[in-house]
Amino acid sequence: MSARLSAAPPPSVRVRAPGKVNLALRVGPVGPDGYHPLATIFQAVSLFEEVTATQVAPGSGISLTVSGPQAEAVPTDETNLAWRAAALLAERTGLAADVALHLTKGVPVAGGMAGGSADAAAALVACDTLWEAGVPRPELVEMAAELGADVPFSLLGHTAVGTGRGDLLTPAMTRGEFHWCFGTQRTGLSTPSVFRRFDELAGSRASTVDPADDAELMHALRAGDPVALGTALHNDLEPAALDLRPELAEVLEVATEAGALGVVVSGSGPTVAALARSRQHALALGAAWTAADVVDSIWCASGPAPGTQVVTSVAR
Numbered sequence: 001m002s003a004r005l006s007a008a009p010p011p012s013v014r015v016r017a018p019g020k021v022n023l024a025l026r027v028g029p030v031g032p033d034g035y036h037p038l039a040t041i042f043q044a045v046s047l048f049e050e051v052t053a054t055q056v057a058p059g060s061g062i063s064l065t066v067s068g069p070q071a072e073a074v075p076t077d078e079t080n081l082a083w084r085a086a087a088l089l090a091e092r093t094g095l096a097a098d099v100a101l102h103l104t105k106g107v108p109v110a111g112g113m114a115g116g117s118a119d120a121a122a123a124l125v126a127c128d129t130l131w132e133a134g135v136p137r138p139e140l141v142e143m144a145a146e147l148g149a150d151v152p153f154s155l156l157g158h159t160a161v162g163t164g165r166g167d168l169l170t171p172a173m174t175r176g177e178f179h180w181c182f183g184t185q186r187t188g189l190s191t192p193s194v195f196r197r198f199d200e201l202a203g204s205r206a207s208t209v210d211p212a213d214d215a216e217l218m219h220a221l222r223a224g225d226p227v228a229l230g231t232a233l234h235n236d237l238e239p240a241a242l243d244l245r246p247e248l249a250e251v252l253e254v255a256t257e258a259g260a261l262g263v264v265v266s267g268s269g270p271t272v273a274a275l276a277r278s279r280q281h282a283l284a285l286g287a288a289w290t291a292a293d294v295v296d297s298i299w300c301a302s303g304p305a306p307g308t309q310v311v312t313s314v315a316r
C-alpha cells in the first residue's frame with residue numbers, strides 16, 4: 001500500500017496561455033517612468049505557452065526547465081518571467097516559494113508576440129492553483145501588470161483594447177475567426193531597444209494616443225470583416241523595427257505580393273503578421289515566405305484565442 005502511494009505522481013497543474021498580435025499599436029511620447037503611453041488592440045492567437053507547476057519538497061525553492069522550439073534561447077534562472085511570477089505570488093501570499101516549473105514554448109521567442117508574458121500569466125495561475133492560494137482575480141491582474149505590460153492581456157485573452165502601458169484592458173467585441181501566418185527570425189529584437197529607436201525617430205513629434213483612431217478597425221472586428229481588418233492594421237513601432245532590421249521590409253513585401261489582406265510587424269518585432277482569407281490562404285502566405293527565403297520559420301494560427309486557463313490538475 002505505502003509503495004503504491006509513494007509511486008503516485010506529485011500534485012501538479014498544467015496551464016496554457018496564448019501569444020498575441022497587436023492589430024493596432026499607437027505609441028505616445030515616452031513618460032518620466034521610461035514607459036510610453038499606448039493605445040493598442042490586442043488579439044490572442046492560437047499559439048500557446050504551457051507551464052506545468054509541480055509540487056516539490058518544502059525548502060526546495062523554485063526550479064525551471066524549458067522545452068520546445070528555441071528553448072535554448074530562454075533563461076532558466078530567476079530572470080525568467082515565469083520564475084519571477086512564482087516568486088511574486090509567494091511573496092504576496094506569504095506562501096513558501098517551492099515549485100518546479102516546466103515551460104513548453106509554443107510562441108516564438110523574443111518575437112513581439114508576448115511569449116514571455118504568456119509564461120508569466122500561466123505561472124501565476126499554475127502556482128495559484130497548485131498552492132491553493134485563491135488569490136482574487138483583481139489582485140492576480142495587478143501582479144500580472146507588475147511583471148510586464150503585456151501580462152494582463154495574456155490572462156484575459158480574446159481581443160481587447162489596451163491603454164496606459166498596454167495593461168489597462170477593455171474587452172472588444174468581434175465576430176468570427178481571423179486567420180494569420182507569422183514569419184519569424186532566428187534572432188529576436190529587444191523591446192526596450194525598439195522603443196528607444198522609436199524615441200530617436202519620432203522624438204517629441206510622437207503624438208498623444210487615442211483609441212478612437214482605430215474606429216474603423218473596431219468596426220471591422222465587430223463585422224467579422226477580414227478585408228477591412230487587413231486595411232486597418234497599424235503599428236507605430238514598425239518604422240523603428242524596420243530601421244533596426246531593414247531586411248524585414250522584404251518580409252512585408254513578399255506577403256503583400258502573395259495576396260495578404262494586411263501585413264504588419266507584430267508588437268516590437270521582428271515577427272511579421274500576415275492576415276489571410278482562410279486557413280488555407282495562411283498556409284499559402286507561409287509557403288511564399290519560405291520560397292522567398294526571407295523568414296526562418298512560419299507559424300500559422302487563428303484568433304481570437306482564449307486567455308490563460310488550467311488544462312489539467314493532478315490533486316493531492
Ligand code: C5P
Pocket residue numbers: 034035036037038147148149150164165166191192195
Ligand atoms: O513591461 P515590459 O517589461 O514588458 O516592457 C519591456 C520594456 O518595453 C520596458 O522596459 C520599456 O522599455 C518598453 N515599454 C515602453 N512602453 C510600454 C511598454 C513597454 O517603453 N508601454
